[in-house]
Amino acid sequence: MKNKYGWSFIGEPFNENFFRTTNSFLEIGDDVDKLKLVDFEDISELKGIFSRPINKDTPDFNRVWEYLGKPKPDYLQIVIDTLYKLRHCMRENDWPSANAFYGALNNVEFREMVKIFRDQLLRHQHELISRYFFKELAYQKDSMLVIAVIKDYVHYNPSITYNQLENIFPRSLQGQECFNLCNEELIPNGSLKNKFIRLKKSVISVNEEWGINNISSFIDHCNTTLSSGITRSN
Numbered sequence: 001m002k003n004k005y006g007w008s009f010i011g012e013p014f015n016e017n018f019f020r021t022t023n024s025f026l027e028i029g030d031d032v033d034k035l036k037l038v039d040f041e042d043i044s045e046l047k048g049i050f051s052r053p054i055n056k057d058t059p060d061f062n063r064v065w066e067y068l069g070k071p072k073p074d075y076l077q078i079v080i081d082t083l084y085k086l087r088h089c090m091r092e093n094d095w096p097s098a099n100a101f102y103g104a105l106n107n108v109e110f111r112e113m114v115k116i117f118r119d120q121l122l123r124h125q126h127e128l129i130s131r132y133f134f135k136e137l138a139y140q141k142d143s144m145l146v147i148a149v150i151k152d153y154v155h156y157n158p159s160i161t162y163n164q165l166e167n168i169f170p171r172s173l174q175g176q177e178c179f180n181l182c183n184e185e186l187i188p189n190g191s192l193k194n195k196f197i198r199l200k201k202s203v204i205s206v207n208e209e210w211g212i213n214n215i216s217s218f219i220d221h222c223n224t225t226l227s228s229g230i231t232r233s234n
Contacts, residue, residue, distance in 0.1 A: 006058075006059065006062035006063070007063055008059035009060065009124060010064065010124070015124075016139075016144065016148050016194075017194065018045065018049055018118075018121055019137055020042070020045075020151070020155065021042045021045040021049070022049075022115075022118040022121075024038050024039075024042045024155070025042070025046055026118070030106065032103070035090070035098060035102055038090075039155070039158065039198070040087050040090040041198065043083055043086055043090060046114075047080055047084060049117070050068070050079045050080050051076075051080055052064040052065070053065035053068070053071075053076060054077065054080065067120040067121070068113055068116070069113055071113065079105070079110070082104055082105055085101050086098055086102055086105070131232060131233055132145045132219075132230060132232055133231045133232075133233070134149060134152075134228065134230045134231075135148075135229070142210035142211075142215040143207075143208040143209075144194075145219075146178070146208075146210060147194060147195055147197075147206045147208075149222055149228060150169060150179065150197060150206055153168065153169075153226070154198075158200065159200050161200065162199060162201075162202050165179075165204070166178075166179075168225075169218075169221075172217075173214060173221055174207055174218070176209075178218075179204040179205060179207060180205050180207070181202055181203070182196065182203055182205040187203070195208060
């Protein structure tokens, strides 16, 4: 069954994106004030998770449906519609309406579904032959680890500027630049979007050229300066 279309395993970068998105939602809990700290793009990503079994246009749509607990299509459509309205209200800064739509989703059934999906991602991740581990997720590529770490830092520091971020991740770590400013209009669709990160007033593209020496410097810097807790596989 796993070789049939729709049953592919969810791989990088979507695994990391989905894990971050589900964690963001679960961290809100009953404190609706935390909703303002969530990037509306994470809501888009969460909507994308629930849309996959409906649209059936990705190699992993059945795997996502299985990880969600095989919910009925009618329920999935209600969730998709509510997330769409929630994202729209967040973009328009209509927080009373956003809180209402979030409240419609913040129930035991939905939260348990999101939690099970996240835990299934983790379980599969740890079955892979991976080189690095960061915040419970496994990474096989140097560049994917760097992208994940920088995205995580930006997520928890949403007002950070390009210059401030460059001070946190200096050029010396890579030898050239860890990331560059880029034109948002040139960002491609699909998985390549993963290396692009939205700051408050700009968009950056993370450098994907990492070797043995500079990835070691990056990991040492993050663990020492940011207490990132990055570990290597044995």
